[in-house]
Amino acid sequence: MASGLVEGKIALVTGAGSGIGEASACLFAVEGAAVAVADLDEAGAERVAAQIRDGGGRATAYGVDVTDDAAVSAMIDAIVAEYGRLDMAHNNAGISGTPKGFADLTLDDWHQMIEINLTSVFVCMQQELRVMAEQKSGAIVNTSSGAGVVAAPGMPHYTAAKHGILGLTKCGAQEYARRGIRVNAILPGSTRTPMIENFMAGNPEVEQMITRSVGRGELGVPDEIAEAAVWLCSDRASFVNGDSMLVDGATICR
Numbered sequence: 733m734a735s736g737l738v739e740g741k742i743a744l745v746t747g748a749g750s751g752i753g754e755a756s757a758c759l760f761a762v763e764g765a766a767v768a769v770a771d772l773d774e775a776g777a778e779r780v781a782a783q784i785r786d787g788g789g790r791a792t793a794y795g796v797d798v799t800d801d802a803a804v805s806a807m808i809d810a811i812v813a814e815y816g817r818l819d820m821a822h823n824n825a826g827i828s829g830t831p832k833g834f835a836d837l838t839l840d841d842w843h844q845m846i847e848i849n850l851t852s853v854f855v856c857m858q859q860e861l862r863v864m865a866e867q868k869s870g871a872i873v874n875t876s877s878g879a880g881v882v883a884a885p886g887m888p889h890y891t892a893a894k895h896g897i898l899g900l901t902k903c904g905a906q907e908y909a910r911r912g913i914r915v916n917a918i919l920p921g922s923t924r925t926p927m928i929e930n931f932m933a934g935n936p937e938v939e940q941m942i943t944r945s946v947g948r949g950e951l952g953v954p955d956e957i958a959e960a961a962v963w964l965c966s967d968r969a970s971f972v973n974g975d976s977m978l979v980d981g982a983t984i985c986r
């Protein structure tokens with residue numbers, strides 16, 4: 733039930749054309765924010781932005797590659813030009829990559845994963861912090877993963893990138909805390925999105941294995957992850973800074 737949690741604020745969500753990012757963009761809008769819906773998949777971003785506008789919200793789609801420094805900088809400038817400020821950002825775009833152990837992983841696999849899942853978060857944070865520091869306010873949430881705190885079996889590149897996001901989150905929080913900015917991370921457990929559907933690829937054994945690995949015995953749904961992201965960006969989480977929140981139905985329980 734909507735309660736105006738982020739009423740009148742401006743939010744950016746990356747990877748918002750699908751899955752967790754789509755749910756997050758829609759929830760930011762339902763809770764009263766205008767939303768910049770960013771994705772490499774421009775058609776996906778357009779679809780989600782149109783859905784928000786059809787529901788009476790404010791949204792603009794941006795087709796952007798979040799690894800592209802100049803493109804991200806131009807997008808942030810365009811958001812500020814259109815909406816006047818940037819209050820909240822959910823840096824969420826990412827890929828799962830192909831599971832490969834140390835013996836099989838190529839340097840190209842490694843570089844691609846680090847570029848898309850880690851460098852992109854640095855690039856986005858740098859541009860968002862530029863605007864938020866000037867405003868002396870802002871909140872950022874980065875999507876890490878359970879693989880940000882424990883090993884994802886057979887995925888050293890994904891595990892390293894998601895651990896790295898927690899490092900960026902902590903450094904951002906500490907560097908900007910006295911300038912009115914908060915930076916936190918969410919760590920989703922296995923969540924039913926196109927990413928995980930592709931990963932399971934209609935293979936019932938893999939699906940069963942992943943489902944069993946979730947503490948509650950059932951995958952998460954994107955809306956459950958979005959709830960945490962939007963709350964962390966809201967003023968209700970004003971003393972939560974530099975944290976990483978597991979949203980995984982009692983899977984890791986660190």
Ligand SMILES: NC(=O)c1ccc[n+]([C@@H]2O[C@H](COP(=O)([O-])OP(=O)(O)OC[C@H]3O[C@@H](n4cnc5c(N)ncnc54)[C@H](O)[C@@H]3O)[C@@H](O)[C@H]2O)c1
Nearest residue numbers: 747750751752772797798825826877920922923925926927
């Ligand atoms: N689904 C899960 O079980 C799960 C679990 C833990 C963490 N995560 C993380 O959640 C995030 C979202 O995943 P999802 O499951 O919703 O996946 P998804 O594939 O449904 O959505 C990811 C979106 O990111 C976009 N994207 C990819 N590369 C991009 C780039 N370079 N620039 C801009 N956009 C780009 C894709 O186009 C896609 O729309 C990812 O960071 C993922 O690692 C997912």
